[in-house]
Amino acid sequence: MLVNLPGPWNPWLGRLALSEIPYTNPILAPLFVVVVVLGLLMVAGITYYGKWGYLWKEWLTTVDHKKLGIMYIILGLVMLFRGFIDGLMMRTQQAMAVGPHASGMMGAVHGYLTPFHFGQIYSAHGMIMILLAATPLLVGIMNIVIPLQIGARDMAYPYLNALGLWITAAAVVLIMASLFVGDFAHNGWFGYAPIFELAYSPGVGVDYWIWTFQLVALGTTLGSINFIATIVKMRAPGMKWSRLPMFTWASLSANIIALTSFPCLQVAIGLVAADRYLGTHFFTAGFGGNLMLYTNLFWLWGHPEVYFVILPAFGMISEIIPTFSEKPLFGYVTMVLATFAIAGVSWLVWLHHFFTMGMGPYVSTEFSVATMLVGIPTGVKVFNWAFTMYRGRLTYTAAMYWALGALFLLLVGGLTGMMLSIPAINYMVHNSVFVVAHFHMMLLCIVYAIFGSVIYWFPKVFGYTLNEAWGKVMFWLFSAGTALVFIPMFMEGFMGMTRRLDWPFDPHWAPYLNIQVLGILVYVLSILAFVVMLYVSIRDRAQHRAAADAWGTSRSLEWLTASPVPFYNFAVVPQVNARDEVAWRREHGLSAQRASHYDAIHMPNNTGIAIIIGGLTFVLGFALTWRIWWLSLISLLAIIVMMIYRSAKGDPGHVIPAEEVERMDREAERTMPRADLPRHSGGVLGGAIAYDSGAAGEGSANLRGAPDYRP
Amino acid sequence: MSHGHGSNPLAHPEVQMANNRSYVTGFIVASLLMAAATVLVSGHLLPPFALLLAITGCAGLAIIAQVYFLLHMDLSEHSIWNTVALIMFIPLFVITIGLTWWMFSQLYLRTMPMIPGMPGMH
Numbered sequence: 047m048l049v050n051l052p053g054p055w056n057p058w059l060g061r062l063a064l065s066e067i068p069y070t071n072p073i074l075a076p077l078f079v080v081v082v083v084l085g086l087l088m089v090a091g092i093t094y095y096g097k098w099g100y101l102w103k104e105w106l107t108t109v110d111h112k113k114l115g116i117m118y119i120i121l122g123l124v125m126l127f128r129g130f131i132d133g134l135m136m137r138t139q140q141a142m143a144v145g146p147h148a149s150g151m152m153g154a155v156h157g158y159l160t161p162f163h164f165g166q167i168y169s170a171h172g173m174i175m176i177l178l179a180a181t182p183l184l185v186g187i188m189n190i191v192i193p194l195q196i197g198a199r200d201m202a203y204p205y206l207n208a209l210g211l212w213i214t215a216a217a218v219v220l221i222m223a224s225l226f227v228g229d230f231a232h233n234g235w236f237g238y239a240p241i242f243e244l245a246y247s248p249g250v251g252v253d254y255w256i257w258t259f260q261l262v263a264l265g266t267t268l269g270s271i272n273f274i275a276t277i278v279k280m281r282a283p284g285m286k287w288s289r290l291p292m293f294t295w296a297s298l299s300a301n302i303i304a305l306t307s308f309p310c311l312q313v314a315i316g317l318v319a320a321d322r323y324l325g326t327h328f329f330t331a332g333f334g335g336n337l338m339l340y341t342n343l344f345w346l347w348g349h350p351e352v353y354f355v356i357l358p359a360f361g362m363i364s365e366i367i368p369t370f371s372e373k374p375l376f377g378y379v380t381m382v383l384a385t386f387a388i389a390g391v392s393w394l395v396w397l398h399h400f401f402t403m404g405m406g407p408y409v410s411t412e413f414s415v416a417t418m419l420v421g422i423p424t425g426v427k428v429f430n431w432a433f434t435m436y437r438g439r440l441t442y443t444a445a446m447y448w449a450l451g452a453l454f455l456l457l458v459g460g461l462t463g464m465m466l467s468i469p470a471i472n473y474m475v476h477n478s479v480f481v482v483a484h485f486h487m488m489l490l491c492i493v494y495a496i497f498g499s500v501i502y503w504f505p506k507v508f509g510y511t512l513n514e515a516w517g518k519v520m521f522w523l524f525s526a527g528t529a530l531v532f533i534p535m536f537m538e539g540f541m542g543m544t545r546r547l548d549w550p551f552d553p554h555w556a557p558y559l560n561i562q563v564l565g566i567l568v569y570v571l572s573i574l575a576f577v578v579m580l581y582v583s584i585r586d587r588a589q590h591r592a593a594a595d596a597w598g599t600s601r602s603l604e605w606l607t608a609s610p611v612p613f614y615n616f617a618v619v620p621q622v623n624a625r626d627e628v629a630w631r632r633e634h635g636l637s638a639q640r641a642s643h644y645d646a647i648h649m650p651n652n653t654g655i656a657i658i659i660g661g662l663t664f665v666l667g668f669a670l671t672w673r674i675w676w677l678s679l680i681s682l683l684a685i686i687v688m689m690i691y692r693s694a695k696g697d698p699g700h701v702i703p704a705e706e707v708e709r710m711d712r713e714a715e716r717t718m719p720r721a722d723l724p725r726h727s728g729g730v731l732g733g734a735i736a737y738d739s740g741a742a743g744e745g746s747a748n749l750r751g752a753p754d755y756r757p
Numbered sequence: 758m759s760h761g762h763g764s765n766p767l768a769h770p771e772v773q774m775a776n777n778r779s780y781v782t783g784f785i786v787a788s789l790l791m792a793a794a795t796v797l798v799s800g801h802l803l804p805p806f807a808l809l810l811a812i813t814g815c816a817g818l819a820i821i822a823q824v825y826f827l828l829h830m831d832l833s834e835h836s837i838w839n840t841v842a843l844i845m846f847i848p849l850f851v852i853t854i855g856l857t858w859w860m861f862s863q864l865y866l867r868t869m870p871m872i873p874g875m876p877g878m879h
């Protein structure tokens with residue numbers, strides 16, 4: 047062994063020992079029992095109903111971009127919940143522990159969580175929310191929507207797509223395993239040198255953190271390659287760059303960021319791994335190491351990453367607002383330019399995360415100015431959305447609520463970001479909860495956009511709309527929770543409360559912390575509303591069957607094909623004529639037009655190899671964490687063998703004959719409600735819209751004055 | 758789905774371009790540069806700052822050798838995308854390495870004992 051490993055190690059189990067299982071921990075032990083019982087129930091249920099074959103054939107081995115997207119989203123929602131529970135624990139701990147006289151229990155001096163445990167919770171919370179909740183949710187939605195928006199049958203590399211999902215899932219399983227076997231890192235989601243070095247963090251927590259990071263970075267990079275290739279190569283005939291839907295543009299820029307920045311992260315974390323496993327000194331205090339280099343390398347990825355997550359959210363808002371304003375997006379070209387300007391500038395600002403390191407006025411000025419520059423393209427976007435709504439025929443659906451909420455949070459987050467980008471202010475509030483409140487505004491903006499898009503695209507994927515009323519109840523509860531948690535947090539930030547305190551020592555903070563706990567309770571209610579929304583919608587799905595154009599006013603190409611989308615996406619690959627193709631067809635009375643001729647479709651085959659490699663990457667991560675060398679070696683070799691096997695085998699795919707396509711298409715047509723009847727009418731201008739095919743020609747009332755957006 | 762080249766991966770132009778001579782040359786050149794850097798560092802053959810410059814130079818040359826001999830970047834139709842990616846990488850390279858270098862030089866002025874031989878240090 048190259049490093050001085052504290053504690054026992056043996057060749058078979060590595061550092062693994064029975065004592066690493068926290069069966070005496072009063073929180074984790076019962077949780078473990080619950081998880082095991084739930085898991086057994088699930089296995090029993092699937093066996094009882096004989097669904098293993100279905101699960102394996104339809105889901106676990108699928109390469110269908112929509113199913114992979116759904117699984118990404120489920121993964122993301124589960125992790126969003128896990129991260130939320132972490133947040134709930136932090137809020138309750140701080141509220142219980144505030145002040146010098148707060149009592150303690152369960153081994154803690156104040157509150158109920160020991161500092162070491164609290165450290166693990168906030169580290170896991172940050173890591174999970176950004177990389178294992180927001181990222182999979184966004185990747186899932188991109189997965190579902192991008193091929194549909196550009197008129198493709200699938201992603202460019204369906205197998206790679208499955209591989210990305212299962213490697214991300216392996217990262218999720220790894221971080222969840224750290225709950226019950228050993229512990230997680232306690233030095234924050236972004237890590238600090240040199241505390242994450244072996245000498246100062248001798249446990250396996252940091253190792254879990256390293257390998258979880260590596261896996262999710264790998265999965266996301268593979269995904270980004272696939273998205274870029276798909277958008278560049280797989281567009282339907284007529285889908286020129288100037289006609290690309292805004293969400294696809296936003297995703298393209300986001301994935302360029304991901305492709306270029308995630309490798310930085312992998313190198314940075316890889317160097318940490320070298321320090322901990324090989325005994326190198328990249329980030330140690332002595333032997334030529336450089337502590338600051340780590341912070342620099344990390345944020346070199348870290349800031350582009352925050353734009354990787356916000357740009358798709360901007361894209362989602364850009365789809366939802368025009369649909370429910372019944373107008374094309376205002377300023378399409380400026381929107382595209384703004385998107386790429388943001389992506390470009392995102393590479394120039396990373397240093398604002400460590401202004402206080404002390405590199406002096408010149409450097410700080412450059413990064414301060416660059417950070418403020420981001421405000422210009424962001425402002426362009428906000429104005430474009432506002433002008434899209436201006437004099438539009440607005441319909442306040444639940445999806446629109448979430449999109450508008452996202453705009454509001456963007457404003458708050460952006461303006462506080464502007465404050466933080468001024469070094470003089472930054473020196474005052476850096477590492478305070480003001481910063482925490484700032485980035486939560488931005489990340490919640492993303493979460494709002496995600497909920498909006500889940501509601502917006504749900505009918506396309508599942509064929510029926512979600513319950514509007516419960517979607518709005520959830521929106522209001524979620525927004526009330528946001529206000530109750532984060533307004534007091536901004537105020538505490540101004541009062542000088544630093545972040546990550548397991549013991550908030552100043553009793554003046556108590557009222558603010560108590561309000562935040564109230565906010566968390568309201569959040570809990572909003573989660574319940576979400577569950578009720580799902581339940582009610584599934585129960586009433588027959589009444590809410592969606593047409594191809596589920597909202598009656600949709601604009602982009604995905605609304606052309608049947609709802610729910612058949613596995614081959616488009617029975618006949620559409621010819622694209624305009625920027626907002628579906629709106630254009632509706633306007634020209636072409637919506638009802640059907641294909642007269644069908645061709646055979648070539649589709650990729652399912653494969654079990656992706657999930658097997660995903661499983662093996664989990665084993666590899668686990669074995670490396672516990673330093674079980676033989677297992678690491680075997681799993682690594684097995685991964686390589688599987689990859690060679692798959693490359694040699696290839697995939698001939700399978701062909702669906704034209705008659706079969708035609709039959710399925712007619713069937714979908716028959717079961718869908720009549721297309722093109724708006725499900726809701728009205729709006730500021732009043733009056734119902736007659737979208738009867740043919741009647742809605744150039745001169746029809748609802749289109750009067752609408753600009754011609756055909757490029 | 759397979760596009761264009763059918764299902765035979767050997768038919769890909771990238772594979773067709775493979776050529777033992779250039780791989781071996783690339784390997785030898787890169788290894789020599791790496792060995793040179795190792796010898797320079799382990800023997801302390803130069804003053805510290807000159808050493809930094811020298812191994813940076815070796816790394817740069819190794820990159821060029823690898824891009825040329827191993828990745829076969831050029832403007833032909835099948836590798837134009839690789840070349841585009843490479844060209845897009847240059848500004849990023851300048852930004853990330855350049856700004857990092859600038860930042861550290863300013864930081865070191867204020868926080869570090871000087872590295873012998875580094876200009877601008879006092």
Ligand code: HEM
Nearest residue numbers: 352356398399417460463464466467476477481485488489
């Ligand atoms: C795009 C969405 C954004 C996200 C997701 C985001 C996220 C974050 C995160 C995670 C941090 C703190 C990291 C940490 O210390 O743990 C942070 C800090 C910061 N953000 Fe943002 N941010 C966003 C947008 C902006 C904008 C638009 C600005 C300014 C125009 C900005 C300026 C800053 C500054 C200056 C800091 C450093 C504060 C400090 O540590 O003292 N951010 N942001």
Ligand SMILES: [Cu+2]
Nearest residue numbers: 349396398399
């Ligand atoms: Cu930043």
